[in-house]
Amino acid sequence: MKIPFLILVFILGSTPAISAQNQVEKNIEMYTATWDNIINKRQIDQINNQNFDENVVMLTSPENIVGIADFKAYYQNFLTGFSDITFDIIDVFGQGNKIVKHWRFNGKHTGDFFGIPPTGNLVDVEGVTLVKMKNGRIAQEQDFMDNMAFMQQLGLVSDPGNMEVIANLYKSFQAGDIPGVLQRMDPDIVWNEAEGNKYAAGNPYIGPDAVLNGVFARIGAEHEYFKLEDVQLHEMHNNQVLATLRYDGKWKDGEKYNVQAAHLWTLNNGKITGFQQYVDTKTIAETNTKK
Template sequence: MKKSAILLALILFGISLSFAQNQTEKNIETYSRVWDEILNNGEIDQINNSSFDENVVIINSPENIKGIENFKNYYQNFLTGFSDINFDIINIFGQDDNIVKHWRFKGTHSGDFFGIPATGKNLDLEGVTLVKMKNGKILEEHDFMDNMEFMGQLGLISDAQNMKLIDSVYSAFSSGNVPGVLSQMDPEIQWNEAEGNKYAEDNPYVGPDAVMNGVFGRIMTEHEYFKLKDIELHEMSNNQILATLRYDAKWKNGQAYDAQAAHLWTLKDGKIVAFQQYVDTKKLAESEND
């Protein structure tokens, strides 16, 4: 009798476990299908009471978003703000009514997105969503992603790597590693020397070779030494870095000079795309002609 009771308990446990597994699989299938239709097919009306609980919630800051209509309005921003959307679920798994989704969202910011005008930038971002289901419907979502990366890709804040890149450029220049400096430049970089500087005659220098031949090569040929000192970097908006510094240099056929200067660097996708120099050109000219 005791053995029969144990056997019955095991059978019931197996049935319960199988039912739970089947329900989890159905939840994952429903969830994956719904979001494919909403984002990849642009079917915002799939956010309805057939697939979403009427009390659906997005865990959000500063306050949660509740209810189907508010949920729908929230995600309409993604369809309005981005074109060429490609939403991919990289991995998804669950237990009972809980689902974890690792996703990747790609698109072009071509429209208004939560009040942010189109930037034309491409977005390629990964994140994770914690999901709760109820009776086969989506009840709650909580997204986790790198918001700084999100804003940076749209060009709304500067890339955190910009400061490191420009710092490495000055380090390379100071050590005489000119090829290292050139390697950080975009092939179409536009380099401008300060107006009044003798090297400004062919502004803008387009491309690393033009910068090498028109600026760096001439500096090295015409100077006994040319050093940069007191360099301070200042992060700006729109992926720009401002450097304040001094030139400690001496012309081969002239005098030494110590001149205040500023450099405005513009970066994109990890490369320098523009440079603007500001310097006391009067001091440079007078020292060369003395």
């Protein structure tokens, strides 16, 4: 049987395109499987010359990472630094020898990560990787992600919104809006009064209700007035904010006092997770005739 000329031309002309598409699909299958093994299954030895070109390059600043040994050493930091890892490829597509990968990385920072001691912080970041393949192996990668968000989640760079959270908390307190203060607290907040303060007997107060009943309600019941003065906020690393201020108060069963104080606040994702008070407890105790 003779094949019509036009059909023959179509078949022969389509063969290279079909072959190229098959190679793209093979590259994607190999690439996704390799990174699943490396990250999720923690098989760092999958970074080898079977899966990666011997001169594989990671484009990064300030200096590129070149070669299988350095590539492997780089990613070992993620496996050493994080536990409970999940690495999901949200989307992936390719054309020719190029692949684009949209990914998401979750983990808990429980080990040394590029020299950074473990913080116990959870990270959840997304990014995109541009990939070049060569002869069915990974030859080049370049990652794009929000490094600032990553550093904030690790606690190396504080969330710029922390200062606003604490500033608004003090505004609520000064206005007598205690519900407004409590709503800024994490459900598991750990609150500690200064050692020597009469309210420190309940340390640590866990949760907003404990803070309300063990500290705020008692301050209100035992004082004629209690005000905060000269509040100044200082941004710290590791998602902490330091407040320096003065307490101006008068006991119902005692005298007036005006003392220096400092509050160290710890935050996570816009919520206050920790509080530590520092204050002149001697003066406060001496002015309270009902101990």
